Amino acid sequence: xxxENVAASGFGADEQDRGRRFxxxxxxxxxxxxxxxxxxxxxxxxxxxxxxxGPFLAYLKRSAPLVILAAGAYFVLVSxxxxxxxxxxxxxxxxxxxxxxxxxPSRTWPVILLLLVIGAVVGFANGFIxxxxxxxxxxxxxxxxxxxxxxxxxxxxxxxxGALSDNFRSIGRQGIEGIPWIEQLPWSVxxxxxxxxxxxxxxxADFGRQLIATGDNERAARLSGVxxxxxxxxxxxxxxxxxxxxxxxxGGFGGVSAQVGKGLEFDAITAxxxxxxxxxxxxxxxxxxxxxxxxxxALFTWLNLQGISGALEDTVQGVIIIGAVGxxxxxxxxxx
Amino acid sequence: xxxxxxxxxxxxxxxxxxxxxxxxxxxxxxAGEIHAIVGENGAGKxxxxxxxxxxxxxxxxxxxxxxxxxxxxxxxxxQAAGVGIVYQEFNLxxxxxxAENIFIGREPVxxxxxxxxxxxxxxxxxxxxxxxxxxxxxxxxRWLSVAQQQVVEIVxxxxxxxxxxxxxxxxxxxxxxxxxxxFTLVRRLQELGVGVLYISHRLREVxxxxxxxxxxxxxxxxxxxxxxxxxxxxxxxxxxxxxxxxYFPERGAKDDLGDVRLKVSGLSxxxxxxxxxxxxxxxIVGLAGLQGSGRTExxxxxxxxxxxxxxxxEIDGKAKRFKHPRQAVKAGLGFITEDRKAEGLALAQxxxxxxxxxxxxxxxxxxxxxxxxxxxxxxxxEVTELRARGPEQEVRxxxxxxxxxxxxxxxxxxxxxxxIFDEPTRGIDVGAKAGIHDLIxxxxxxxxxxxxxxxELPELIGMSDRxxxxxxxxxxxxxxxxxxxxxIMELATGSAEVAA
Numbered sequence: 058x059x060x061e062n063v064a065a066s067g068f069g070a071d072e073q074d075r076g077r078r079f080x081x082x083x084x085x086x087x088x089x090x091x092x093x094x095x096x097x098x099x100x101x102x103x104x105x106x107x108x109x110x111g112p113f114l115a116y117l118k119r120s121a122p123l124v125i126l127a128a129g130a131y132f133v134l135v136s137x138x139x140x141x142x143x144x145x146x147x148x149x150x151x152x153x154x155x156x157x158x159x160x161x162p163s164r165t166w167p168v169i170l171l172l173l174v175i176g177a178v179v180g181f182a183n184g185f186i187x188x189x190x191x192x193x194x195x196x197x198x199x200x201x202x203x204x205x206x207x208x209x210x211x212x213x214x215x216x217x218x219g220a221l222s223d224n225f226r227s228i229g230r231q232g233i234e235g236i237p238w239i240e241q242l243p244w245s246v247x248x249x250x251x252x253x254x255x256x257x258x259x260x261x262a263d264f265g266r267q268l269i270a271t272g273d274n275e276r277a278a279r280l281s282g283v284x285x286x287x288x289x290x291x292x293x294x295x296x297x298x299x300x301x302x303x304x305x306x307x308g309g310f311g312g313v314s315a316q317v318g319k320g321l322e323f324d325a326i327t328a329x330x331x332x333x334x335x336x337x338x339x340x341x342x343x344x345x346x347x348x349x350x351x352x353x354x355a356l357f358t359w360l361n362l363q364g365i366s367g368a369l370e371d372t373v374q375g376v377i378i379i380g381a382v383g384x385x386x387x388x389x390x391x392x393x
Numbered sequence: 394x395x396x397x398x399x400x401x402x403x404x405x406x407x408x409x410x411x412x413x414x415x416x417x418x419x420x421x422x423x424a425g426e427i428h429a430i431v432g433e434n435g436a437g438k439x440x441x442x443x444x445x446x447x448x449x450x451x452x453x454x455x456x457x458x459x460x461x462x463x464x465x466x467x468x469x470x471x472q473a474a475g476v477g478i479v480y481q482e483f484n485l486x487x488x489x490x491x492a493e494n495i496f497i498g499r500e501p502v503x504x505x506x507x508x509x510x511x512x513x514x515x516x517x518x519x520x521x522x523x524x525x526x527x528x529x530x531x532x533x534x535r536w537l538s539v540a541q542q543q544v545v546e547i548v549x550x551x552x553x554x555x556x557x558x559x560x561x562x563x564x565x566x567x568x569x570x571x572x573x574x575x576f577t578l579v580r581r582l583q584e585l586g587v588g589v590l591y592i593s594h595r596l597r598e599v600x601x602x603x604x605x606x607x608x609x610x611x612x613x614x615x616x617x618x619x620x621x622x623x624x625x626x627x628x629x630x631x632x633x634x635x636x637x638x639x640y641f642p643e644r645g646a647k648d649d650l651g652d653v654r655l656k657v658s659g660l661s662x663x664x665x666x667x668x669x670x671x672x673x674x675x676x677i678v679g680l681a682g683l684q685g686s687g688r689t690e691x692x693x694x695x696x697x698x699x700x701x702x703x704x705x706x707e708i709d710g711k712a713k714r715f716k717h718p719r720q721a722v723k724a725g726l727g728f729i730t731e732d733r734k735a736e737g738l739a740l741a742q743x744x745x746x747x748x749x750x751x752x753x754x755x756x757x758x759x760x761x762x763x764x765x766x767x768x769x770x771x772x773x774x775e776v777t778e779l780r781a782r783g784p785e786q787e788v789r790x791x792x793x794x795x796x797x798x799x800x801x802x803x804x805x806x807x808x809x810x811x812x813i814f815d816e817p818t819r820g821i822d823v824g825a826k827a828g829i830h831d832l833i834x835x836x837x838x839x840x841x842x843x844x845x846x847x848x849e850l851p852e853l854i855g856m857s858d859r860x861x862x863x864x865x866x867x868x869x870x871x872x873x874x875x876x877x878x879x880x881i882m883e884l885a886t887g888s889a890e891v892a893a
Binding site for chain 2: 068262263266267269270273274276277278279280281282283284339340
């Protein structure tokens with residue numbers, strides 16, 4: 058076949074050429090990075106202060122929760138499932154935190170621990186029902202979204218009570234002060250990079266390779282010894298825990314309301330799709346998914362600067378998700 | 394046989410992204426002729442057929458049907474001109490019945506409503522025309538065997554008035570007994586004046602069926618021969634361009650055999666009844682049988698992929714009952730599945746990820762680093778003589794033979810004591826086949842116990858030290874290596890009175 062540039066046996070000559078391999082990898086998944094760069098430049102042209110350290114860090118800080126959610130969504134998507142429950146899970150986090158902390162700083166850390174456990178438990182439930190009980194994850198997590206929404210409403214009686222403590226809020230708001238040139242390095246940005254790095258390492262490790270192989274071909278993975286149910290459940294757990302982290306950050310940014318997490322599940326999936334993650338599993342990189350989240354946030358910023366109403370955000374997102382999947386389908390057709 | 398030329402293809406050239414894959418191919422087909430096309434994988438057979446079917450437009454060259462020049466820019470145009478193609482993978486809707494599948498998209502209509510009776514009547518007539526009586530127009534396709542589905546595909550092409558019928562590897566998915574039925578059907582079409590282009594890897598079939606043979610190599614025609622005036626050896630030489638001295642590697646000596654590694658006693662599942670056998674270290678045991686006789690079921694049950702109802706499996710003398718393939722992998726088993734794409738490979742992943750998939754499930758990376766004898770991806774590629782661009786290339790871009798080498802590498806890396814091969818060379822070209830045969834024999838020499846399932850009798854006979862034959866879920870008998878094809882077929886069809 059023409060696609061096989063054949064050496065006598067073993068691998069062709071370009072194996073050693075790491076540079077070229079990197080470039081070709083960039084060409085195949087790199088569209089999103091180019092798009093992100095273009096948007097950054099464009100925004101800077103419209104508003105030159107964007108490129109200054111302060112405003113740029115503010116943008117990263119604003120993006121951090123979505124980037125973290127996108128990483129969570131990636132694990133689930135690449136294994137061939139959906140997690141639609143993360144938005145309402147974020148709301149649960151904020152509402153539960155406010156109610157239990159009641160402004161008392163000493164309760165902050167135990168409550169944070171509890172939130173992470175809640176995230177893991179909800180994720181495990183999603184995973185268990187979707188794999189062992191064979192309910193399609195689209196339905197499981199849609200059901201979970203409704204269950205959590207209802208639970209929040211019932212528990213708060215419509216209006217969230219309580220208050221977050223200052224040290225809880227500082228995670229989303231503050232950072233390391235007194236750094237030259239950028240002045241403050243926000244905790245959320247640090248957390249974002251840490252989670253990003255951890256996600257990349259995880260995807261390179263045995264777990265990640267088994268996860269993506271499961272999403273690509275479940276039967277082949279199982280017959281190779283992969284415990285497919287287990288890796289998929291773990292992906293849901295990761296998604297739940299990362300939703301908890303995002304909830305903690307968002308609690309610091311904004312007020313306590315029953316609306317905090319609304320629609321975030323779709324933002325996260327849009328970000329992944331924008332980054333080239335294929336719905337159905339088996340394709341895409343976690344870095345690209347997170348870059349997709351940064352791109353989405355940049356796009357919202359750009360729309361703002363263009364004076365386009367925030368009300369149109371949903372519409373733009375709809376166009377993006379269809380466009381991105383269409384583009385991917387077109388490219389796959391080209392490759393065939 | 395009529396001498397009227399039905400189809401004439403001249404100087405067909407086709408390039409993809411600047412690489413020419415067909416270099417001016419000439420081919421002709423007479424009415425009522427069975428014309429076989431043989432060649433290694435990637436030789437250009439499929440591309441040539443796709444230019445005829447209107448899937449790819451040729452860059453240069455002419456196609457004439459009944460002397461009229463035609464050019465197809467869409468498969469429907471080729472269909473309308475009387476070209477029918479039955480691909481390896483069928484295009485049938487499993488939940489619709491035979492008549493609905495045959496008339497899909499062009500259902501006869503009366504008063505705005507599909508005229509089911511007419512549809513079924515015409516389907517019945519078509520089935521009768523080809524002598525098919527084992528199912529009717531109303532049978533849901535899901536109920537049909539692979540062979541019967543193939544008949545539906547052929548009848549469907551026929552119902553579109555196909556006078557030129559292309560069969561792409563039609564016997565790849567069939568068992569030995571079903572092949573004869575297909576031959577009968579093809580000969581029937583021949584009598585009706587249909588010209589058949591028959592693509593196959595299996596030379597025996599080509600000799601049994603065809604009138605002429607065209608050998609294609611590297612995108613060009615090597616030669617067109619009258620079947621009666623050539624032989625298998627000449628054909629193989631034309632295909633690969635080299636003398637193949639022995640088809641199969643030499644068997645091991647009797648005293649090379651080691652201890653019993655795999656012992657199966659009284660194995661029963663939903664499909665199997667009381668199957669017992671053993672495989673020793675250094676031994677290749679062939680497993681023969683018709684499609685559906687339970688060969689693959691044995692492999693799956695032993696490997697923990699399907700539940701076992703009764704019986705025991707012993708690995709190296711220890712009784713095991715695997716609930717998940719992972720336990721089997723841990724115990725030193727490897728399973729090269731029949732369907733590479735559906736069960737062997739994660740197609741969108743890299744060569745390296747596929748090669749390491751199994752070992753990753755049973756050995757943590759820390760331990761891998763300190764385990765002696767584990768090969769690197771590069772070494773695996775050399776051992777299996779894989780031909781690819783590099784370890785990061787996605788396996789979907791590899792040819793069938795190279796894909797199979799990746800699957801093999803995956804199992805070599807787990808350092809297995811027992812390997813089960815299910816159709817190890819299905820859909821693989823002649824050159825790569827010999828390489829895989831050599832590798833299987835070499836593994837056995839190194840002390841691996843090999844169980845090899847195959848529908849290709851020459852392969853079974855040439856490779857196996859012993860041959861087990863399955864018939865309807867029961868072990869019908871055992872034959873020594875080098876047994877004859879009729880001996881195997883007698884057992885497989887249940888026509889011999891043999892005590893197992």
